[in-house]
Amino acid sequence: MDGRTKEESNGVLGIGRSNSEGNNLGSRGEGSLSGNGMVRADQIDLRSLDEQLDGLFARLPTRALDTGTPRENWEIDLSKLELKNVVAHGTYGTVYRGTYDNQDVAVKLLDWGEDGIATSGDTATLRASFQQEVAVWQQLDHPNVTKFVGASMGTSNLRVPLNNSSRDVQPSFPSRACCVVVEYIPGGTLKQFLIRNRKKKLPFKVVIRLALDLARGLSYLHSKKIVHRDVKTENMLLDTQRTVKIADFGVARVEAQDPRDMTGTTGTIGYMAPEVLDGKPYDHKCDVYSFGICLWEIYCCAMPYADLSFTEVSSSVVAQNLRPQIPRCCPSSLANVMKRCWDGNPEKRPEMAEVVSMLEAIDTSKGGGMIPEGQSPGCLCFGRARGP
Incomplete structure (x- = not known):
């Protein structure tokens, strides 16, 4: 998604993709730690969730996905997640507004299809990378950063709503899905x-x-x-x-x-x-x-x-x-x-x-904002008024 498109779309959880990297995560191997204990940057790229896990979770054994017991402290209890209506669509996923444990949330749902290419080794590597990425994100806690709630590595029992109040297109039921859940921010972008x-x-x-x-x-x-x-x-x-x-x-x-x-x-x-x-x-x-x-x-x-x-x-x-x-x-x-x-x-x-x-350190008491359109002819910046 570039700066010229979808300005009026709801931005609860961005799903448009930016320019891709030259090197992808799938070719780098699984995540590792550097000598000083910091996570290697070339192993952390949440974009891989959108572009490289497509179809891979479908190959995981059902028993590994639907145990019903969270295996990580960030893994959500799907029985507490309710998807309500579609907020936005993207190439690799759909964002829903919903609730998790009675909290308003935005849910980015990624549906992985069968591609017949991924090996079990690929799946294990990408799964480990995703776990590492989420482990980093879930530790962030700041009033100016959207709060991460949780994620699911893949499941077949998400309750996707039949009726879509914001779009005519009916959402599909994923056979295997991954989702990321964050706090719902109602004010738009x-x-x-x-x-x-x-x-x-x-x-x-x-x-x-x-x-x-x-x-x-x-x-x-x-x-x-x-x-x-x-x-x-x-x-x-x-x-x-x-x-x-x-x-x-x-x-x-x-x-x-x-x-x-x-x-x-x-x-x-x-x-x-x-x-x-x-x-x-x-x-x-x-x-x-x-x-x-x-x-x-x-x-x-x-x-x-x-x-x-x-x-x-x-x-x-x-x-x-x-x-x-x-x-x-x-x-x-x-x-x-x-x-x-x-x-x-x-x-x-x-x-x-x-x-x-x-x-x-900037003094705002004397104004200094942009001059509104129509207040001065031609260039907005030549009028004597200093703006609000």
Whole structure:
């Protein structure tokens, strides 16, 4: 899913896929620990759940799947899970709204079909990798990160609803399924919120508050050695209090000790750092770059590079240092954060903890937000008014 499509879709749990990595998990072997006890990044890629487990769980023996007894502390009790209605569809799965143990949840259901290719060794390797990925995710606990509830490795007795109140297409009954369950966030995506405010823009205080929520969530992930790799406003959810919560860990991974172990154009065009676009080694600073683009988007309530094709954006960001144009009405304190975050040299980008400090130091009492459409003719940035 790129930044130009499905902006108005519900983003409870992202199911659209970004650009795939050059190396897949299935060819790397099962998960392992490095010498210092940290999980190897090249073994942690939740995207493999969508793209590489297709059909593999169908080959597992029924007795290994339907024991009815959780084998891991993250494995859900399917008798407590109820799927209600479809929220969104994707290439490799369907997101339902439902309840788990009387808690509102979003459930990403992945249906694996028979492919006749996977060996028992492949199945064991991918199963171990998925267990490792979920074990990392379930340890995350932060107010600006969507809360993981649990997962199921595969089952044949999920109660899929017959009636679909949000789509005409009837859901199928999976013979073998895998699901990931997270807290349900009712406020939609940050992208949707910005689109609704594209004309009147946001008060400067709201801009900084939203930016701080996202920055604090990313700082927490980085402190846990987690690189999100697909930071964009479409992957951020808003709760009823408009608190930003980072979602869609479909391509998140634990950071490698050696940046050369993290390669591949993973992410969404327009938000991807130059080193990622160029296929070079990268680290958590790719998230810092993406945050800079999101910060511009939050301030402007506009889409970056709206008039350019993906190819033009990709080549220009790398070869010509293309970045979104910062409006003249943007306070220098905020513009400085954007510029530092999207610096072409990853080593010059600040850590997210420093970004949090910079945003906290910005004075919002005098305004400084974008000038609403219609308030001044032509460019939105030349009027005398300073915006809300």
